[in-house]
Amino acid sequence: MRTMPRRLEKGDTVGIIAPSSPPNLENLQKALPFIEGLGLNIKMGKSVEAKRGYLAGSDDERLADLHSMFEDPEVKGIICAGGGYGAARYADRIDFGMIKENPKVFWGYSDITFLHTAIGQYADLVTFHGPMLASDVGKEEFHERSGRMFGQLFGPFELHYTEEIAPLTALVGGAGEGELVGGNLSLIRSGIGTKFELDTKGKILLIEDIDEEPYQVDEMLNQLRMARKFEEVAGVVIGDFKNAEPKKREKSLTLDEVFDDYFKDLKVPVVKGFKIGHCEPHFSVPLGAKARLDADALTLTILPGVE
Structure with a gap:
């Protein structure tokens, strides 16, 4: 059972870091009033x-920011400004x-997946897989529902994902329970063969990605398959795969055909269509929180991430 960070309270200070690429500073500035509107103070x-x-500075600089925010007793949570590339370079x-001794909210996604896996x-x-400040919150299309999801940091409540949010499709029926792990498929794949290889045994695996053509998703899923990441998994949550249209190849499998090839013969629940990711x-x-995926009822239930 993983440690849950302490919940945030109004008046708390959150640290903002750029663990990967340089964030769009204009969008970052636009996002700050949202964080302040949650009743939080900001430390850059x-x-x-x-x-x-x-990269957002040298590896040493980005690592120092990560360390200092976890060490700083004034900082109660850490929110990533953006993703891109580079978090794995200093993992x-x-x-x-030190992080284990100073557990606190850590929030981001995309390239931050490598840090989620490592820290977990x-x-x-x-840790929390959620929208980042410059990449998401500071943009005009930032959705009210996305903003409401930050509420889970202020109190321990269960999350319930149903088709009320978006249509879901079960590739394999049944139900499964386990810790929710994963995130961006490219980053999960890049950890294979390293000390940061994702442990999927008995876990609910989440995958999402952006700008990957069907053949590229195929290649990544095949590497996970050959690394035996699907053999003892408890279930698979397929999130959003934005811009997954074939560009280079006139003749292509569809993304749905790729998912069918890898998942339809699994003996555990597999559901696609979740609005989790670059969406x-x-x-x-x-x-790292306990989750239950019910492919028959088309629901995902996740226990609280804070205490």
Whole structure:
């Protein structure tokens, strides 16, 4: 059972960091009133405005921000400004013992998936897969429902995903229970063969991605299959795959055909269509929390991520 971070309260300070690529600073500024509207104070990480090519400053700078926000007793939660690429570059230097001693809310997705897996498996902490400030909150299309999902940080309540949000399709029926793990498929795949390889045994696996053609999703799922990540999984939650249209290949399988090839013969529940990922609304979830996927009722129930 992973440690749950303490819930946030009005008046708390949250740290904002850019663990991967440089965020759009204009969008970031537009997002800050939303955080302040939740009753939270803001502390900016030092590397948020730094740039080193496609990285928000050097690996040392980004790692220092991550460490300092977890160590700072004034900071009660950490929200990522954006994703992109680069979190994995320093993952092997993270002080997981220190994070374990200072459990707090950690929120982001996309490239942050690598940090979710690392922190979950080595610091035993529940973390949150949810929209980020510059990438999502600061944009005009940010959905009210996406904003409401931040409420789960302020009190322990169960999350219930039903077809009221968006249509769901069961590829395999039945029900399964386990910790919810995963996130961005590209980042799950990039951890295979490293000490940060995702443990899916007895877990509900969440996958989502963006800008990957069907053949690329196929290739990633095949690597997960050959790494035996589907053999003892308790269920599969297929989130949003934005812009997954074939571009290079005139003749292509559809994304649905790819999912059928990899999942329809599994003996555990598999459901697709969840608005989790690079989409609006974006249903935020606590990774490492206990979940129940019911493919017959087309529901996903997740226990609270904070205490």
